[in-house]
Amino acid sequence: MGTLRVGSAEAEPGALAHGAIRVGSLADGSEVNVPVVLVNGASEGRRVFLQAAVHGVEVNPIESVRRVIAELDPAELSGQVVVVTPANPLGFRHHDRHNITDGEDVNRVWPGAADGGLAQRIAYAIYEEAVRGSDLVVDLHTGFSTMITHTVFAEGDPASEQLARCFGTEYLIMEEQDEDWERARFSGKLRNVANAEGIPAITPELGGHSKFEGNQIQSGVMGITNVLAQYGFLRGDVVVPHRQIVIRNHLTRVTADEGGIFVATVRPGQEVWETQELGYIYTPGNFEIVETVRAPFDAVVVYHAEDPVVSTGDTLVNLGRRKR
Ligand SMILES: [Zn+2]
Incomplete structure (x- = not known):
């Protein structure tokens, strides 16, 4: 060599x-x-x-x-x-x-x-x-x-x-x-x-x-x-x-319909089922909950937003499908 x-x-x-x-x-x-x-x-x-x-x-x-x-x-x-x-x-x-x-x-x-x-x-x-x-x-x-x-x-x-x-x-x-x-x-x-x-x-x-x-x-x-x-x-x-857990793809993003403060109720790596709550968004001025965010399919949480301050269209949670 x-x-x-x-x-x-x-x-x-x-x-x-x-x-x-x-x-x-x-x-x-x-x-x-x-x-x-x-x-x-x-x-x-x-x-x-x-x-x-x-x-x-x-x-x-x-x-x-x-x-x-x-x-x-x-x-x-x-x-x-x-x-x-x-x-x-x-x-x-x-x-x-x-x-x-x-x-x-x-x-x-x-x-x-x-x-x-x-x-x-x-x-x-x-x-x-x-x-x-x-x-x-x-x-x-x-x-x-x-x-x-x-x-x-x-x-x-x-x-x-x-x-x-x-x-x-x-x-x-x-x-x-x-x-x-x-x-x-x-x-x-x-x-x-x-x-x-x-x-x-x-x-x-x-x-x-x-x-x-x-x-x-x-x-x-x-x-x-x-x-x-x-x-x-x-x-x-x-x-x-x-x-070791294999997840298929990581491009599925769950996005906000309404702006506000996002509180994730799941953690990275957690397995969730279709319709399970992933978190909610409230308006900071009056604490009113304006959106409950749900999983569109059975999935593993890859990440959730680091910054809780979100507007319509921002990514809240990223999901992947677990490989069986
Ligand atoms: Zn990089």
């Missing part, structure tokens, strides 16, 4: 290196670079690509990856670990989910374009330099504090399902490709683009954004460590829950 090169980073076998992938520059001449950390194992093995903060506000996974890398001894590693974080450097700098120059969601434009807008060029640079040549892709995200910790994989991709199961979250979401999926531009997610090229890929969702949540960071550490053990990078046991 020779020297590992990604962007400006070069790691000899048995060594760790830092560097950057250059994307371009801003109006004031400052560089747009994507940072990269390489751990090149002393012995042969697979290559795993770990990414965090492609949405600029998703900090928990950065800390998870940092803790894992801090404990990694390249001399003990078989294979190569390629880390890119923050994968959306301008969004990260401005506490923004999107790329700030074009307002684009970098996780809808994979595999990017060499001659595209800046978000597309960020994706293109990362894809060409760091994703290509990888055997596994773990694209770490966060959603809400009021969401189940889960790992997403594509339906009909058993290699990705195996990767998702070994990451070890209690809940797994199996993503089906339907019209909603197409409309939400999910074909431009890194995970789906990697899958299309035959690379097993998963999206762990570890808690909320813009704040550290200790248990979520620890879930990330456990998950990455499990992947390294399962795929032969490190010696060690894979620790997964006795029971």
